[in-house]
Amino acid sequence: MTDATETLLRVEDLRLHYQTRRGVARAVDGVSFDLRRNEALVILGESGCGKSSLAKALMRVLPRNVQHFGGHVMLGETDIMALNDERFRREIQWNRIALVMQAAMNALNPVVRVGEQVAEPLRVHRGWSKERALERVAETFRKVGVSTDFIQRYPFELSGGMRQRVVLAMALVTEPDLVILDEPTSALDVLTQAAIMNVLKRIKRDEGTSFILITHDVATSSELADRVALMYAGQIVEFSDARQFFHDPAHPYSKMLMDSVPRLHQPEAPGHIPGEPPDLINPPAGCRFADRCPSRFERCDRDPDAFSLDERRRVRCWLHEGEDA
Amino acid sequence: MTAGSPLLQASNLHTWFELRQWGFLRVGSVRAVDGVNFALARGESVAFVGESGCGKSSLARTLLGLHRPTRGEVTFDGEELSTLKGKARQRYLARVGYVQQDPFGALPPFMDVRRLLNEPLIIHGVRDPAAREERIRRVLEEVRLTRVDEILSKFPHMLSGGQQQRIVIARALLLEPAMIIADEPVSMLDASVRVEILNLLRNIQRERELTLAFITHDLSTVRHFADRIFVMYAGRIVEQAPVDELLDHPQHPYTQSLLAAIADVDADNALEERDVPGGEPPSLLNPPPGCRFHPRCPKAIAGTCDVREPPRFAPREGHYSDCWLHDERHGS
Numbered sequence: 001m002t003d004a005t006e007t008l009l010r011v012e013d014l015r016l017h018y019q020t021r022r023g024v025a026r027a028v029d030g031v032s033f034d035l036r037r038n039e040a041l042v043i044l045g046e047s048g049c050g051k052s053s054l055a056k057a058l059m060r061v062l063p064r065n066v067q068h069f070g071g072h073v074m075l076g077e078t079d080i081m082a083l084n085d086e087r088f089r090r091e092i093q094w095n096r097i098a099l100v101m102q103a104a105m106n107a108l109n110p111v112v113r114v115g116e117q118v119a120e121p122l123r124v125h126r127g128w129s130k131e132r133a134l135e136r137v138a139e140t141f142r143k144v145g146v147s148t149d150f151i152q153r154y155p156f157e158l159s160g161g162m163r164q165r166v167v168l169a170m171a172l173v174t175e176p177d178l179v180i181l182d183e184p185t186s187a188l189d190v191l192t193q194a195a196i197m198n199v200l201k202r203i204k205r206d207e208g209t210s211f212i213l214i215t216h217d218v219a220t221s222s223e224l225a226d227r228v229a230l231m232y233a234g235q236i237v238e239f240s241d242a243r244q245f246f247h248d249p250a251h252p253y254s255k256m257l258m259d260s261v262p263r264l265h266q267p268e269a270p271g272h273i274p275g276e277p278p279d280l281i282n283p284p285a286g287c288r289f290a291d292r293c294p295s296r297f298e299r300c301d302r303d304p305d306a307f308s309l310d311e312r313r314r315v316r317c318w319l320h321e322g323e324d325a
Numbered sequence: 326m327t328a329g330s331p332l333l334q335a336s337n338l339h340t341w342f343e344l345r346q347w348g349f350l351r352v353g354s355v356r357a358v359d360g361v362n363f364a365l366a367r368g369e370s371v372a373f374v375g376e377s378g379c380g381k382s383s384l385a386r387t388l389l390g391l392h393r394p395t396r397g398e399v400t401f402d403g404e405e406l407s408t409l410k411g412k413a414r415q416r417y418l419a420r421v422g423y424v425q426q427d428p429f430g431a432l433p434p435f436m437d438v439r440r441l442l443n444e445p446l447i448i449h450g451v452r453d454p455a456a457r458e459e460r461i462r463r464v465l466e467e468v469r470l471t472r473v474d475e476i477l478s479k480f481p482h483m484l485s486g487g488q489q490q491r492i493v494i495a496r497a498l499l500l501e502p503a504m505i506i507a508d509e510p511v512s513m514l515d516a517s518v519r520v521e522i523l524n525l526l527r528n529i530q531r532e533r534e535l536t537l538a539f540i541t542h543d544l545s546t547v548r549h550f551a552d553r554i555f556v557m558y559a560g561r562i563v564e565q566a567p568v569d570e571l572l573d574h575p576q577h578p579y580t581q582s583l584l585a586a587i588a589d590v591d592a593d594n595a596l597e598e599r600d601v602p603g604g605e606p607p608s609l610l611n612p613p614p615g616c617r618f619h620p621r622c623p624k625a626i627a628g629t630c631d632v633r634e635p636p637r638f639a640p641r642e643g644h645y646s647d648c649w650l651h652d653e654r655h656g657s
C-alpha cells in the first residue's frame with residue numbers, strides 16, 4: 001500500500017528547446033513542480049505557451065528538431081531522465097506514464113477496429129496475447145463508459161465523445177501511475193465534455209490514478225484540479241492549490257485570467273487580457289509578462305525568481321519578493 | 326420599411342440535405358433545419374445555442390442564401406430571399422456579413438491583408454484606391470488592430486488566431502452591413518482571447534446598431550453578448566427568451582441539462598459529478614417521433630412525449646418552450 005501523500009513525480013528545471021529557422025524556441029524553459037499520488041495537476045495557459053511541449057518532454061516523444069532537452073524528472077524512485085531511450089520506452093512509456101495527445105481522438109487508425117487499437121500498448125509493451133489483452137480492454141471500456149460491443153467497431157462508427165473515451169481507455173489500459181491528458185475535451189460539446197470529466201473524476205476516485213490535465217480553459221480545469229500550474233511563455237508563473245488559485249490568485253497574470261472567465265451567474269461582463277504573449281524565440285530579458293502587466297515596476301526588467309508564498313505555493317513575480325516562506 | 330417591422334424573419338424554415346449512396350441512390354434526408362420560426366428586430370443581438378450537429382451552421386448558411394430552403398422562407402427587410410437574383414442578391418450579401426468559425430479557413434491564404442480587404446470593395450464598385458484604403462484603415466481601427474501598416478502587408482498565416490478573426494470581422498464590416506451572422510466566432514480561439522473578440526462584436530453591434538446573430542455551443546458566454554437566446558436541439562428551436570430570463574429560469578429540460586453541465590469556476594467542482602443526460606443527440610436522418618429530446622429526457626411523460634410533437638407553450642411571459650410539461654393537462 002502506498003502512502004497517499006507520497007510524491008509521485010518531481011520535475012526540476014525541465015527544458016525543451018527547438019531549433020527553428022528563426023532561432024531557438026524555448027518552449028519549456030526551466031519548469032519545476034511536483035505531483036503527489038492520486039493528485040490531479042492542471043497545466044493552464046494560452047496556446048503557444050508550451051503546454052504540449054511539456055507533455056511531450058515528460059513522455060519523451062520528441063520531434064527531430066530538438067536543440068536542447070534537459071533537467072531532472074523523478075518518477076517515484078526512478079530518475080527517468082537518466083534512462084536511455086531504449087529503457088525509457090520499455091519501462092516508462094505507457095507502462096508508467098501514458099499520454100493522450102492533443103486531438104488524439106482524430107488520430108485513431110481508421111482501418112483498425114478500436115478494440116485492437118486500445119489493446120496495442122498491452123501487446124507491444126507487455127507482450128500479452130490478443131485474448132488476454134482484449135479481456136483487459138473490455139474491462140477498461142466499462143470503466144470509461146464505452147459499451148463492450150464497440151470493441152469490434154471502426155473509429156468512423158463512433159461519435160466524437162465515444163472516440164475520446166476510447167483514447168482515454170488506451171491510456172488507462174496498462175494501469176499507469178500517471179496519465180497526461182492534453183486538451184482532452186477542447187473539441188467537444190458542453191454535455192459531452194461534462195460526461196468525459198465525470199469519467200475522469202470516477203477513475204481518479206476509484207483507481208487512484210494521478211493526472212496531469214492540460215487545458216487553456218479555466219472552467220474545465222476546475223472540474224478536476226487539486227493543484228494548478230499556470231504557464232506563460234515556457235515557464236510556470238504560478239503554482240498553487242486549486243482553491244487558492246481559483247479564489248485568491250497571486251500572480252497578476254493569474255488575476256487577469258480569472259477575471260476573464262465568463263460566469264453564468266455574474267452580472268458584470270468578463271474582462272480580458274490585452275496584448276499577445278511574447279515570442280519564445282527571443283523572449284524579453286526580464287519578466288516575460290511585464291509588457292501586459294498592470295502592476296509593472298522597475299524591478300520587472302530583471303527575471304523574477306519563483307518565490308514560495310507558503311509550503312505549496314510558488315509565484316514568479318517581484319511583487320511577492322520578501323513574502324518568501 | 327418601418328422601424329417596427331423585423332429585419333429578418335424565418336417562417337416554417339426547413340433545410341434538408343439529400344443523402345445518396347454511390348452518388349444516385351436516395352437513402353433519405355438529413356433534416357438539418359426542420360421547422361424553424363423566428364423574427365429578428367433591427368439592432369438586436371441574439372444567440373443560437375446548441376450542441377454540434379443540431380443544425381446551427383445549416384441555419385446560418387440558409388439565412389445567408391448559401392442553402393436554398395427545402396420548405397418555408399426567409400425574408401430580409403420585407404423581401405423574400407429566394408426571389409433575389411443577380412444584382413439584388415449581391416446587394417443582399419453585402420448587407421449581411423458572415424463571420425465563420427475558422428478564421429484561417431475563411432481567409433484566402435495567398436493574399437496579404439491589404440489585398441484581401443480591397444477585394445470586396447472592388448467587387449462592390451468602390452473604384453478609387455484612396456477611398457478604399459481610407460475605408461480599410463477605418464475598419465481596422467474599429468476592430469482594434471494596432472500597427473496597421475505592419476498588418477496590411479502580412480499574410481493570414483502570419484497572424485494569431487485572434488488577429489485573423491479581427492480581419493474576418495473587418496472584412497464583413499467594410500460593406501456597411503445591416504446584420505452580421507457570426508457562426509461560433511470564438512470556438513477555435515484560445516479562452517483568453519474569446520472574451521476580447523466577443524466584446525468587440527458586441528460593441529460594434531451597439532455602435533453601428535446592427536442586428537447580430539451569434540451562434541455558439543457555449544451557454545456560459547451568452548449572457549453579456551446577446552439580448553435574446555434561442556436554444557436549438559436536433560434541427561428545431563426548443564426554447565427562446567430574453568437572455569437573463571432564460572438563464573435564470575430555464576424551462577425546457579434540455580436547456581436545464583445544458584445549464585447543469587456547466588458550473589461557475591470553483592475548486593469544489595472537482596468533487597462532484599455533474600448531472601448529464603445519457604445518450605447523444607438523435608440522427609437527423611431518422612429523428613425520433615414525438616419530442617426529439619424524449620429518449621434522453623429525465624422528465625419524459627410516457628405515452629405523450631414519445632408520441633406527439635410538443636407545440637410551443639409560453640410558461641412565463643415572453644418565454645417560449647416546446648415541451649409537454651407545460652401543458653396544463655399534465656399539471657406541471
Ligand SMILES: Nc1ncnc2c1ncn2[C@@H]1O[C@H](COP(=O)(O)OP(=O)(O)O)[C@@H](O)[C@H]1O
Pocket residue numbers: 018019020025027045046047048049050051052053054063065280
Ligand atoms: N517541433 C517544433 N519545432 C519548433 N517549434 C515548435 C515545435 N513544437 C512546438 N513549437 C513551438 O513551441 C511553442 C510551444 O508550443 P506548444 O508546446 O505546442 O504550446 P501549447 O501546447 O501551449 O499551445 C510554440 O511557439 C510552438 O510554435
Ligand SMILES: Nc1ncnc2c1ncn2[C@@H]1O[C@H](COP(=O)(O)OP(=O)(O)O)[C@@H](O)[C@H]1O
Pocket residue numbers: 342343355356357375376377378379380381382383384609
Ligand atoms: N452540405 C451538407 N450536406 C449534407 N449534410 C450536411 C451538410 N451540411 C450539414 N449537414 C448535416 O446536417 C446536420 C447539421 O449540421 P450543422 O448545421 O453543421 O450543425 P452545427 O453547426 O450545429 O454543428 C449534421 O448532421 C450535418 O452532418
Ligand SMILES: [Mg+2]
Pocket residue numbers: 051052053102182
Ligand atoms: Mg497544445
Ligand SMILES: [Mg+2]
Pocket residue numbers: 378381382383508509
Ligand atoms: Mg457549425
